[in-house]
Amino acid sequence: xxxxxxxxxxxANLYALFRSRFPAxxxxxxxxxxxxxYYSWRDLERGSAKIANLLASLKLPAGSRxxxxxxxxxxxxMLYLATVRAGLVYLPLNIAYRADEMxxxxxxxxxxxxxxxxxxxxxxxxxxxxxxxxxxxxxxAPAEGRNSGSLLAxxxxxxxxxxxxxxxxxxxxxxxxxxxTTGRSKGAMLTHGNLASNIAVLHDAWRWQPGDVLxxxxxxxxxxxxxxxxxxxxxxxxxxxxxxxxxxxxVIGRLPxxxxxxxxxxxYVRLLSDPDFTRDACANIRLFVSxxxxxLADTFTEFAERTGHTILERYGMSETAMLTSNPxxxxxxAGTVGPALxxxxxRVVDAEGxxxxxxxxxxxxxxxxxxxxxxxxMPDKTAEEFTADGxxxxxxxxxxxxxxxxxxxxxxxxxxxxxxxxxxxxxIESVLDELPGVLESAVIGIPHPDFGEAVTAIVVxxxxxxxxxPAVIGALKARIANFKVPKRVHVVDELPRNAMGKVQKNxxxxxxxx
Ligand code: AMP
Numbered sequence: 001x002x003x004x005x006x007x008x009x010x011x012a013n014l015y016a017l018f019r020s021r022f023p024a025x026x027x028x029x030x031x032x033x034x035x036x037x038y039y040s041w042r043d044l045e046r047g048s049a050k051i052a053n054l055l056a057s058l059k060l061p062a063g064s065r066x067x068x069x070x071x072x073x074x075x076x077x078m079l080y081l082a083t084v085r086a087g088l089v090y091l092p093l094n095i096a097y098r099a100d101e102m103x104x105x106x107x108x109x110x111x112x113x114x115x116x117x118x119x120x121x122x123x124x125x126x127x128x129x130x131x132x133x134x135x136x137x138x139x140x141a142p143a144e145g146r147n148s149g150s151l152l153a154x155x156x157x158x159x160x161x162x163x164x165x166x167x168x169x170x171x172x173x174x175x176x177x178x179x180x181t182t183g184r185s186k187g188a189m190l191t192h193g194n195l196a197s198n199i200a201v202l203h204d205a206w207r208w209q210p211g212d213v214l215x216x217x218x219x220x221x222x223x224x225x226x227x228x229x230x231x232x233x234x235x236x237x238x239x240x241x242x243x244x245x246x247x248x249x250x251v252i253g254r255l256p257x258x259x260x261x262x263x264x265x266x267x268y269v270r271l272l273s274d275p276d277f278t279r280d281a282c283a284n285i286r287l288f289v290s291x292x293x294x295x296l297a298d299t300f301t302e303f304a305e306r307t308g309h310t311i312l313e314r315y316g317m318s319e320t321a322m323l324t325s326n327p328x329x330x331x332x333x334a335g336t337v338g339p340a341l342x343x344x345x346x347r348v349v350d351a352e353g354x355x356x357x358x359x360x361x362x363x364x365x366x367x368x369x370x371x372x373x374x375x376x377x378m379p380d381k382t383a384e385e386f387t388a389d390g391x392x393x394x395x396x397x398x399x400x401x402x403x404x405x406x407x408x409x410x411x412x413x414x415x416x417x418x419x420x421x422x423x424x425x426x427x428i429e430s431v432l433d434e435l436p437g438v439l440e441s442a443v444i445g446i447p448h449p450d451f452g453e454a455v456t457a458i459v460v461x462x463x464x465x466x467x468x469x470p471a472v473i474g475a476l477k478a479r480i481a482n483f484k485v486p487k488r489v490h491v492v493d494e495l496p497r498n499a500m501g502k503v504q505k506n507x508x509x510x511x512x513x514x
Contacts, residue, residue: 015085021236035143041237049162062087066089068221070116073242075148091105092176092226095221104184106127112133112134116139137150189372195321198369200235202325208235212236216241217267233260246270260287264293266293282307291315292501293500320392333405338405361397364406395412416443425442425444428476429441438461440495441458441459451487469491490512
């Protein structure tokens with residue numbers, strides 16, 4: 001609770017909000033796993049109470065962080081909700097992080113407890129204990145012949161009721177470390193109020209309705225899977241079908257029993273490459289949502305032709321939750337992320353901070369009840385990222401069209417300055433992607449003695465097509481100004497992507513920078 005608040009103010013704890021929206025019959029199915037286990041809403045209420053009681057028994061100071069690096073499971077989601085319920089701060093970490101990365105996150109966030117997979121206990125516990133963490137637990141999905149871990153073994157002895165701890169809207173609920181495709185990860189501090197306001201807005205914008213079933217294939221350590229997808233179902237009191245990871249066969253098999261699916265663009269590309277992904281398979285789906293990385297216009301169009309569904313693309317980030325969305329009713333425009341969501345203010349400004357006219361490219365800045373409280377233990381960095389009038393500088397560059405639809409052109413850090421001219425990678429990538437034989441591309445700046453930076457293209461051929469550097473350069477010279485034409489074109493089999501499908505331009509800069 002923040003200083004000065006009293007327990008008589010309404011409880012803004014996010015769990016209390018979800019609890020108030022559970023279905024009337026707690027025996028309804030809350031979550032179905034890929035191996036066919038069912039959990040009821042009562043199981044969620046009781047399971048999260050047991051874990052919350054265990055956490056409360058540790059008598060941790062308010063604001064203590066619980067760092068969690070575990071495989072996706074119903075129990076992992078219960079642990080998240082138990083942490084919030086107990087008034088503590090949830091800190092999810094990508095399961096792929098190894099020792100150096102974990103040492104950084106644990107050292108930086110100084111959590112009071114760490115929960116990891118039983119198989120990683122040895123090395124994670126060593127890092128945690130040497131950083132002064134007092135409690136390390138393990139957690140895995142219960143399955144025959146597998147150790148489900150010490151967290152549940154301990155929690156099972158605690159009562160299955162728990163009074164959700166009183167929190168104010170400004171109290172922290174979670175810290176999300178940014179995925180760090182540029183620079184070192186920073187911890188984005190999100191409050192109960194940030195997350196509650198965003199999910200209420202998304203609930204209305206996407207017309208969540210009774211009877212919806214969410215097919216959940218995203219990871220749980222990221223904003224998309226946790227605060228957009230899982231929160232959406234929790235807030236709507238809807239059942240989730242939970243897949244441990246994306247697999248096109250597993251998704252296609254469950255689409256007929258689902259109504260909502262959310263994915264990163266890579267999921268949609270993979271579904272389209274599966275011949276079993278048909279119009280019939282999608283007949284029961286009400287809404288396909290894409291985000292976290294740009295959805296290619298080609299994918300958008302091919303998807304509509306194959307399934308009759310128009311993917312709804314939205315835009316957001318760890319620091320702000322969701323910012324814009326294509327409309328549920330009305331035109332969903334390929335290559336755009338739609339207008340600002342209600343209650344969110346989004347503006348595009350020039351270098352002097354003045355609003356750009358529609359069609360003009362500038363920096364995207366945002367304000368609203370969804371915008372985070374700042375970067376964990378980085379007050380200077382936080383202050384730098386906010387304008388005098390309270391807008392957060394997203395670091396994304398974009399433009400509004402005349403109808404208020406936003407298009408993302410790239411990250412400002414990816415902007416290339418070549419010979420004094422600004423080059424926006426997205427513009428060149430769009431031209432490259434239209435060339436015959438090109439599947440997709442990434443454009444980066446490489447240090448250059450004359451130009452400062454040289455525009456460099458990395459291209460993935462379509463179905464083994466032969467791509468020749470001089471031909472690509474020649475084709476681009478006919479289409480765009482000379483200063484934008486790549487000086488070099490490299491051909492690769494695939495682009496490096498992180499778990500959320502974002503192209504890792506830092507990896508490309510390292511590889512082709514020499
Ligand atoms: P994260 O904090 O990992 O969710 O990353 C947020 C960043 O992902 C944003 O700042 C954007 O650069 C990018 N992003 C998210 N959604 C989209 C989208 N629909 N189109 C293009 N970029 C996106």
